[in-house]
Amino acid sequence: MAKWAVVVSPEQYESERLYGADSLAVPGVGDSLDAGDEVLLVAGVDEPVVFGLARADGRGGLRYTVNLLEAPLPAPGIVAAVEEGGALGAHAVDERAFRDIQQRVRPVDTVRRTWLVSVDLPIEAASPGEAVRAFWNYVRELGPAELPAFVWPAGDELAMQAFVLGAEANQDPEED
Structure with missing residues (x-):
């Protein structure tokens, strides 16, 4: 499985923060990814952050595996690599850079409350x-x-x- 950073527009990031769902579609990205590919979701804002981890669903969508909207992670190494390849869209990420971010993700209390x-x-x-x-x-x-x-x-x-x-x-x- 390939590792990717998918950079979304500031508008899509704001929409995710307001109306978050279990999955998201990023225009023009779905064809680049194979089912099961792992993805870092990056907000293309002034100071880019990783706001989630996801898997490609094979139908052009991404399903969150970890939602970091409450506490996005700064990711200067990922951001620098992405900026070299252009702005929005899917960018290949090496395994080590992906794991560095993944290891910084802290377990979130998943107990649902009213x-x-x-x-x-x-x-x-x-x-x-x-x-x-x-x-x-x-x-x-x-x-x-x-x-x-x-x-x-x-x-x-x-x-x-x-x-x-x-x-x-x-x-x-x-x-x-």
Whole structure:
């Protein structure tokens, strides 16, 4: 099996951070990889990072084996090799460089817990139905770049955190 670094655009990386899934498609990459090839997923941002490990599925997609979206890894050696070969797309990586990154991956607590996620908006409306329609319009228009989502473990409301663009965001104006 070959080892690859697949560099995705900043826009695709942001989308992964916001709407992460078990797999992703990277335009123009699927034909380069054989089923089972191992992949380092690299964000093509100002300071590139490895945000996941994946395997090619043989149908043009990549399935995460390790998701590092919560704690991406800096990868200067991989980034330098990728930059020599161009920007976005698939780049062959030698076994040693791949293993160096793979060994830095720490096991993540895989125990699933229930999280409550809330978006609260004060809506002025004449009826509940109108309020709901206005709510969904605000959600669509503001989106994750402007609208904070509040997250906390079920049963521990005091642990509530606000997230904007998939990252923790302080919403207390007195703490700025």
